[in-house]
Amino acid sequence: MRRGNVIPWRRTVAMVAAIAGVGLVSAYGAAQRLGDLGVVVERAVGRVLVVDTVRRQRVAEIGGLGDLSHASVVYSRDQRYAFVFGRDGGLTKIDLLRARIVKRVVQSENSIGGAISRDGRLVAVSNYRPGGVRIFSADTLELLADIPAVYGNGRRSKVVGLVDAPGRRFVFSLYDAEEIWVADLTDPGKPVVRKFRHVGRQPYDALITPDGRYYIAGLFGEDGMALLDLEDLDAGVKRILNGYGRGQRKLPVYKMPHLEGWAVAGDYAFVPAVGRHAVLVIDRREWRQLGQIPVHGQPVFVMARPDGRQVWVNFAHPRNDTVQVINVATRKVIRKLTPGKAVLHMEFTQRGEQVWISVRDDDRVDVYDTRTLERLASLPADKPSGIFFSARAHRIGL
Numbered sequence: 001m002r003r004g005n006v007i008p009w010r011r012t013v014a015m016v017a018a019i020a021g022v023g024l025v026s027a028y029g030a031a032q033r034l035g036d037l038g039v040v041v042e043r044a045v046g047r048v049l050v051v052d053t054v055r056r057q058r059v060a061e062i063g064g065l066g067d068l069s070h071a072s073v074v075y076s077r078d079q080r081y082a083f084v085f086g087r088d089g090g091l092t093k094i095d096l097l098r099a100r101i102v103k104r105v106v107q108s109e110n111s112i113g114g115a116i117s118r119d120g121r122l123v124a125v126s127n128y129r130p131g132g133v134r135i136f137s138a139d140t141l142e143l144l145a146d147i148p149a150v151y152g153n154g155r156r157s158k159v160v161g162l163v164d165a166p167g168r169r170f171v172f173s174l175y176d177a178e179e180i181w182v183a184d185l186t187d188p189g190k191p192v193v194r195k196f197r198h199v200g201r202q203p204y205d206a207l208i209t210p211d212g213r214y215y216i217a218g219l220f221g222e223d224g225m226a227l228l229d230l231e232d233l234d235a236g237v238k239r240i241l242n243g244y245g246r247g248q249r250k251l252p253v254y255k256m257p258h259l260e261g262w263a264v265a266g267d268y269a270f271v272p273a274v275g276r277h278a279v280l281v282i283d284r285r286e287w288r289q290l291g292q293i294p295v296h297g298q299p300v301f302v303m304a305r306p307d308g309r310q311v312w313v314n315f316a317h318p319r320n321d322t323v324q325v326i327n328v329a330t331r332k333v334i335r336k337l338t339p340g341k342a343v344l345h346m347e348f349t350q351r352g353e354q355v356w357i358s359v360r361d362d363d364r365v366d367v368y369d370t371r372t373l374e375r376l377a378s379l380p381a382d383k384p385s386g387i388f389f390s391a392r393a394h395r396i397g398l
Contacts, residue, residue, distance in 0.1 A: 034079040035350065037096050038389030040358065040365055041084075042382040043068045048084065049381060050096055053349050053356070053389060056367050056377040060099035066090040066106070071386055072113040075393035076138060077120035082388070083138070085114040091125055093141055096390070103141045107134050115164040118396070122185055124162060124170045131156035133172055135188055144188040151177035161206025161217055161259070163397040165230055173203035173217045180206075180217060180228055180237060199226040199237045207259045208397035209284075216240075218259050220274060227287060240287040241280065263304030263311040265328045270311045272299035279313060281331060293331055296322050301345065304328075305370055306352035314343045314357075323357065325373060335373050339366050347387035358384035 037059075039048040046068055050060040065071075067088035074083050081102065084092040089108035094101055110128040116138060117124070123136045135145040149157040157174035165171050170183045180199050184192040201221025208215050208230075217226045224242040229235055263270035268290070269282040278292040279302055297319030303312050311326040320342050325335040341361035348355050354376065357366045360383050367377040392398045 034096065034390055036390075037079070038347070038356075038387065038391075039073055039082055039084075039094075039096075040356075040379075040381055040384050041068050041071045041073070041386040041388075043071065043360075043385040044383035046086075047382070048073075048082075048094070049379075049384075050099055051356075051365075051379065053354065056354075056379070058379055058381075062094050062099055062101065064101060064104070065092050065094075066104075068385070070112065073386065073388035073392075074114060074116040074123070074398070075388075075390050076116070077393055079390040079393045081138075082390070083114065083116065083123050085111055085125060087111060089127065091123070091136065091141060093138075105136075105141050107136070107143070112158070112160060113162055115162050115170060115397075117164055117168055117170070117185065118166060119168065122168070122188060124164075126159040126162035126172055128158040129156075131158050131174070131176070133159055133162065133170065133183065135170075135185060135191070145185065145191050147181075147183055147191055147193060149174050149177065149181075151179065160204060163206065163208040163215065165208060165215070165396075166212045169230075171206075171208065171215045171228070171230070173199070173206050175202055175204060178203065180215065180226065182228075182230070182233065194233060196228065196237045200224060200239065205259045210264055210396065212396045216259070218271075218274065223274070225271075238287075241282070241289055263302050265304045265308035265311065268328070270302050270304065270326070270328075272302045272313075279311070279326065291331070293326060293333065295333065296324055296336065303346055303348070305355075306348055306350070310370060312346055312355060314346060317342075320344075337368070337373065339375075340364070344385045345387050347389055349389065350391040356387050356389075358387055360384055 036054045046065045047063040049058050052059050066086040070087045072085050082094050089111045090106050092104040108127040112126050114125040123138050125134050131149040133147045149159050157176035160173050160175050162172040168185050173180050180196045182194045200219040203217035204220040206217040215228045225240050227238045227240050267284050269284050271280045273280050280292050281290045283290050297315035299313050300316050301314050313324045321338050323337045324333050327334045339357050340359040344360050345358045355368050365379045365381050365384050369376050
């Protein structure tokens, strides 16, 4: 019986199902539990898997996404839509409820990633070729702005380290130009760009701290990082960790570390050292190095469990079958895991009770309990790489 404006729950379920029109994903379950969903990139076949992190199951497949050899994903604020950035310049909006593509545009020749604005209305894509950043409407994928990364005598730089920042801004680094740009998109039709030059040799990736204040670019061409205080742009770029590897032999770099997944735990930050078998420990108050933790190989992702008590590290080829777990309190490695060949990515669930690990060359994704450090489940996947859960919708810089 209907009372006032309350619709009986069975009719609500029917309405959701009718609107969503989903197949493999339960309309009622997915509508109520979007926060438990995520996607796993199957890089070799241009497809993503929609997964349920509570049931630890695959629930759908979405293909036709182009070259996903270096793919990343961001989410709409309601967690329903995922925006997939492909290496071929493809930007694809997918609907997790309907498990289908909403729209796809190929916006460049070679793309490296993207970001979504804090208000969820703008999607930005960083491009290698032609170098620059393009801004799209999150609703329609209509092109709203084009920011060419032009420097010197009309040359174009590869763009890396694109993140969203408070105030409807995007921040990114120019690898070839050795610059950091801050783009204000208050009016998407008239971007206002502030440029910081001579930040250091070859900024290769970057991150923004969880509070949205500091933008930090790693430097491939030298030992050190470039820091920009987004609340005090007039202070300019500050160099930190200069010469952190001085006196040590630098090793060949088989895979660039990813700073986007660095670990922030309390007053400390844990950062991969370029070309070294070490994780750097940084004091976040003064941005100075406190020490380093010897690890199994060259770190790629150094990621903190959401409660900040553990840091999980994976490694570059040829030692990429291993994951190490660091205890933050003692700053020591407490466990070595060997999930299998080519561990490419890790992703924690919202509260950090699980971590999902892609094992590319064994064609599966493993799920571990972060308390017992035991494997809970394995899911088949075709050459999996990136894992992106919908909880990212509520975190800055991811």
